[in-house]
Structure formats: structure tokens, C-alpha cells
Amino acid sequence: MDEALIKEMVRAQYGGIAAGGESSCCAPTLCCSPADADDKARRMGYSDGDLVAAPDGANLGLGCGNPQAIAALRPGETVVDLGSSAGFDCFLAAGRVGAAGQVIGVDMTHEMLAKARDNAARIGAANVEFRLGELEHLPLADNSVDVVMSNCVINLVPDKAQVFREAFRVLKPGGRLAVCDVINTAPLSDALRADPALFCGCIAGAAPAAQVEAWLAAAGFVEVRVAARRESRELIQGWAPGLGIENHVVSATIEARKP
Numbered sequence: 001m002d003e004a005l006i007k008e009m010v011r012a013q014y015g016g017i018a019a020g021g022e023s024s025c026c027a028p029t030l031c032c033s034p035a036d037a038d039d040k041a042r043r044m045g046y047s048d049g050d051l052v053a054a055p056d057g058a059n060l061g062l063g064c065g066n067p068q069a070i071a072a073l074r075p076g077e078t079v080v081d082l083g084s085s086a087g088f089d090c091f092l093a094a095g096r097v098g099a100a101g102q103v104i105g106v107d108m109t110h111e112m113l114a115k116a117r118d119n120a121a122r123i124g125a126a127n128v129e130f131r132l133g134e135l136e137h138l139p140l141a142d143n144s145v146d147v148v149m150s151n152c153v154i155n156l157v158p159d160k161a162q163v164f165r166e167a168f169r170v171l172k173p174g175g176r177l178a179v180c181d182v183i184n185t186a187p188l189s190d191a192l193r194a195d196p197a198l199f200c201g202c203i204a205g206a207a208p209a210a211q212v213e214a215w216l217a218a219a220g221f222v223e224v225r226v227a228a229r230r231e232s233r234e235l236i237q238g239w240a241p242g243l244g245i246e247n248h249v250v251s252a253t254i255e256a257r258k259p
Contacts, residue, residue: 044180050068054092076100091128105131136159145172164216164221187248227255
């Protein structure tokens with residue numbers, strides 16, 4: 001599909017989720033009630049403590065893992081979350097970096113930004129801010145952050161290599177990448193690959209682990225590690241029941257460091 005069309009479909013889908021309405025792009029299983037969102041988050045690896053720590057409405061049940069578990073955040077660090085949605089991971093990170101740290105969420109969807117900013121205002125999160133931007137062109141200075149996080153968003157971007165180049169650019173020397181995303185483990189059929197719902201639904205845009213590793217290395221990263229989470233099959237199966245997508249994609253943790 002045309003890259004501009006993919007972006008517009010993704011923007012419309014996740015804008016609709018933020019607004020709480022129906023969407024014509026993705027499977028309805030991506031949109032869920034607060035109780036369903038909490039259940040999905042637990043299956044991704046978040047704890048009950050994480051769910052309590054974030055403001056109501058921040059967890060939309062989106063994602064495929066828990067980047068907090070691999071980020072090893074420390075007090076005083078500056079963190080950017082790529083595709084920050086309603087701010088769930090940002091608010092959790094803010095608690096870990098503390099008042100001396102800073103968390104910046106970047107999202108291209110106006111509705112998600114409005115929801116995230118409202119969540120931040122309600123709890124007085126002074127060390128969190130949200131910026132409008134595309135992941136291929138981050139609204140951040142060179143060498144300005146300690147950690148780049150993301151949760152199942154990079155697969156939605158047509159030019160993933162550019163996302164990793166941008167992540168490398170904004171990281172300080174020694175900074176690290178902590179991402180949860182889907183990877184492709186077996187080729188999709190032509191029909192599945194061309195399905196608009198599966199582009200928006202974090203399936204058709206997945207790349208093989210070897211390709212992700214190559215993009216990261218080409219961007220300049222070292223200590224690259226892409227580890228499949230085979231236990232995610234059941235979670236992924238629920239994204240598009242009956243299509244067998246769990247036989248083609250799996251959640252993975254993606255880690256790397258800028259020298």
C-alpha cells in the first residue's frame with residue numbers, strides 16, 4: 001500500500017480509539033472496555049501495581065508487551081516514548097525517573113495527544129509532556145535522551161529503518177533502546193498482507209527479527225538483541241480470531257545501545 005495511505009488509516013484508527021468511537025480500519029478487538037484493557041495489560045506483563053499507578057483512561061489495552069520491564073529506568077533520566085497513545089507507559093516511566101527526570105511522549109494522533117495531556121493534567125504530572133510528531137521525524141534534539149521506549153507502534157510505520165535512525169540520533173552516547181513490538185516469524189499470504197485492518201492491527205507491518213537487527217546495526221546501535229516472546233501467541237490470536245495470525249507474528253523485546 002501507499003505509505004501516505006497507511007499513515008492516514010493508522011491515524012484514523014487510533015484517533016477513533018482515543019475518542020471512544022467505532023473505527024472502520026481495524027478489528028473491533030483492538031477497542032475494549034476499561035476492564036478488558038486491564039486484562040490485556042496483565043497479559044502483556046504489567047502488574048496490578050502498574051495499573052493502579054497510572055491515571056484512569058491512560059491504559060487503552062493497546063500494545064504487545066511491557067517495555068518498562070526491560071528499560072531499567074533510573075531516577076533523573078530523560079525518556080521518550082514513541083507512539084505514546086493515552087500516556088500509559090509515560091506515566092509509569094515518570095514514577096521511575098522521579099521529579100529530577102523527564103518523560104516525553106510523541107504521537108501523531110491529535111486525539112491521543114489530547115487524551116494524554118488531559119490525563120497528565122488530572123494527576124499533576126509535572127515531569128511528563130506530550131508532543132505532536134511522526135516517529136520518522138522526532139521533535140527532539142540530538143543526543144538529548146537516555147532511553148527510547150515504544151510499545152507495538154514501530155510496526156505501524158512504513159519506514160522503520162528511519163525510525164531507528166531517529167532513535168539513534170536523539171539518544172545520548174550510552175543511551176539505550178527498550179522496545180516491545182511484533183516480529184514476523186512466517187510469511188503472510190498476499191491476502192493477509194494487503195488487508196487494511198491487519199496493517200492497523202499490528203500484524204501486516206511486522207518485520208522479521210533479522211531485518212530488525214539489520215536496521216538497528218545500520219543505524220549505529222550495538223548490543224542489539226531481539227528476543228521473541230512465544231507466550232504471546234494467545235494474546236495475538238485474539239487480535240483477529242480465526243485468521244491464524246499467531247502463526248505469522250509474535251511479540252518480541254528489542255534492545256540496543258548507542259555507543
